[in-house]
Amino acid sequence: MKKIILYFPYSLSKETSGSMVRPSKMKKAFKQYANENQLEYILIEGEQKERNNQLQKIYREVDPKEIEFVYMENSTLPLLLTEKDHIPRFPFVDIHFFRFLKKHDIPLGVFYRDVLWKFNIYSLKGIKRKMAIFFYKLELSIYKKFVKVLYLPSFEMNKYVKFPSDKVFVLPPAAEQRNLIIKKSENDLKTFIYVGGLSEYYAIPLLIDTFMKYNKEQIKAKLIVVCRKDEYRQKEYLFAEIKNKSWFQMFHAFGEDLNEIYKLADVGVVATNKNNYTDFAVPVKLFEYISFQLPVLATNCLAQSQIIKEDKIGVICKGESLDMIDKIEEISKNEVYLKCKENVINVVKSKHQWIHRVNCIRESLTKN
Numbered sequence: 001m002k003k004i005i006l007y008f009p010y011s012l013s014k015e016t017s018g019s020m021v022r023p024s025k026m027k028k029a030f031k032q033y034a035n036e037n038q039l040e041y042i043l044i045e046g047e048q049k050e051r052n053n054q055l056q057k058i059y060r061e062v063d064p065k066e067i068e069f070v071y072m073e074n075s076t077l078p079l080l081l082t083e084k085d086h087i088p089r090f091p092f093v094d095i096h097f098f099r100f101l102k103k104h105d106i107p108l109g110v111f112y113r114d115v116l117w118k119f120n121i122y123s124l125k126g127i128k129r130k131m132a133i134f135f136y137k138l139e140l141s142i143y144k145k146f147v148k149v150l151y152l153p154s155f156e157m158n159k160y161v162k163f164p165s166d167k168v169f170v171l172p173p174a175a176e177q178r179n180l181i182i183k184k185s186e187n188d189l190k191t192f193i194y195v196g197g198l199s200e201y202y203a204i205p206l207l208i209d210t211f212m213k214y215n216k217e218q219i220k221a222k223l224i225v226v227c228r229k230d231e232y233r234q235k236e237y238l239f240a241e242i243k244n245k246s247w248f249q250m251f252h253a254f255g256e257d258l259n260e261i262y263k264l265a266d267v268g269v270v271a272t273n274k275n276n277y278t279d280f281a282v283p284v285k286l287f288e289y290i291s292f293q294l295p296v297l298a299t300n301c302l303a304q305s306q307i308i309k310e311d312k313i314g315v316i317c318k319g320e321s322l323d324m325i326d327k328i329e330e331i332s333k334n335e336v337y338l339k340c341k342e343n344v345i346n347v348v349k350s351k352h353q354w355i356h357r358v359n360c361i362r363e364s365l366t367k368n
Contacts, residue, residue: 001040003062004362006030007072008045009094010082021284022113022173023073029174029354030071033362039068047083048090055097064104069365073111078135079142098146107365110143111151111171115160119277121201149364154303156280169364172282172307174354175291190332191222192297193265195258195285198227198235201278203271203299203319208242210324215247221328222247224265226258262292267314267331270298274319279303290348295340297327311347314340 012023027043034041042062044054080088101108116122117136124132140161143150150163151171158168192211198204211223225239229252232239242248251261268289272278279302286304289296296314298304308314315336317327331337 001038001066002068003040003042003066004030004034004068005042005044005058005070007070007097008043009051009072009079010075010077011046011050011084025174025176025354026073026357029358033355033358040066048088048093052090052093055093059100064100064106067101067104067106069107069109069362070101071109071111071361071365074113074139076114076116078132079139080135081132095142098142102146107148108146109149109151109169109361109365110147112140112143112157112161112163113153115157116277118160121277151361153282154280154306156303159280169360171357171360172303173284173287174357175287175348175352177348177353178291178293189219189221190266190328190337191224191264192267192269192328193224193226193262193289193294194269194271195226195288196271196283198231198238201273203273204235204238206299206319206321206324207269207271208238210321210328211247212242213321214325214328215245219247221332222249224249224251224261226251226253226261228252228254258288259292262294265292265294266337268292268294268296270296270304272299272301272304274299274301282307287352290344290352293341293344293348295331295337295344297324297331311352312340312343313347 006027008023012027013020030043031041033039042058044051044058046054075082077086079094080091083089098108100106117133122129140163144163148167149169150161150167151169152158152161152163153170153172155168155170158165161168194204194207196202207223211221214220223242225248227250232250232252236243239248239250243250249264253261268285270283270286270289272281272283281301282303286296286298286307290313296308298308298314298316300316300318305316308316315327315331317324331340
């Protein structure tokens with residue numbers, strides 16, 4: 001039986017943030033895809049010692065000719081520093097595996113998650129920053145030697161990764177098809193939901209200011225914000241003027257606890273400040289919104305805007321209140337809203353599920 005290998009050069013943990021949602025969803029989708037296509041699915045993950053033990057078993061017991069391809073999702077940390085304490089005790093475990101794959105002509109695809117380290121907003125300073133950047137560059141040089149396809153969240157990101165363009169394939173996050181009762185909106189009063197962080201990365205002041213202005217004379221739209229409780233405590237001052245408004249609700253939840261909250265909403269909000277870094281980012285939350293059949297209101301960061309425009313699943317606003325108000329009014333009109341919602345349902349069904357991503361991986365890695 002042909003085998004496909006899903007490889008994580010780190011330990012998978014409970015999904016409590018966007019960075020761990022994707023690996024968890026890919027793991028589930030790979031297993032489903034293998035079952036539906038008569039393939040054997042092999043998962044490799046863990047600390048370097050654990051991975052080494054798992055790989056030794058493959059070297060001993062698996063005929064290389066049976067391995068159709070290997071797909072890896074990298075960490076936000078450099079490849080050699082993914083141990084909990086960042087000390088590489090088995091520093092060559094991954095490279096030995098890559099050499100094994102190349103020797104036996106087994107295609108390797110790697111999803112390269114982020115390139116924050118190339119920007120001034122990268123948090124490390126001084127010698128730690130220099131060391132981290134050295135290891136990030138080393139990681140990319142390894143991929144250039146061994147990888148058949150490098151998957152990125154968007155083509156825009158390759159401006160900074162600088163990988164050979166003929167080896168780059170776009171693989172954004174995905175949605176889940178849910179059996180939901182389609183909510184009928186009887187009027188133009190819509191409830192907007194924002195799920196995410198409150199840091200300066202996000203346009204929270206813009207969101208608050210917009211809804212205050214829009215609802216100044218009368219309630220025209222409602223707003224739900226969902227964030228972590230500890231982050232809210234640090235940023236509570238942002239919500240001082242709206243926390244007691246009848247059109248505003250605040251929740252602290254993640255994962256499955258969000259399901260009931262999403263049922264209260266009509267439109268998902270992606271409120272990200274536009275800059276060179278966010279222009280290539282594709283938020284997991286965009287696809288989580290459409291999983292719950294929510295059209296999207298998003299700021300005009302390039303990559304996310306392209307997806308929304310191409311699939312006609314929402315509206316894009318500039319980073320200013322007046323334009324956001326215009327877009328709130330536009331998507332609140334039932335004719336526009338219902339068309340966007342119909343498109344959301346259709347694109348999730350046809351091309352934006354995690355299982356579709358696995359199919360794209362297989363096609364891109366096995367074609368000549």
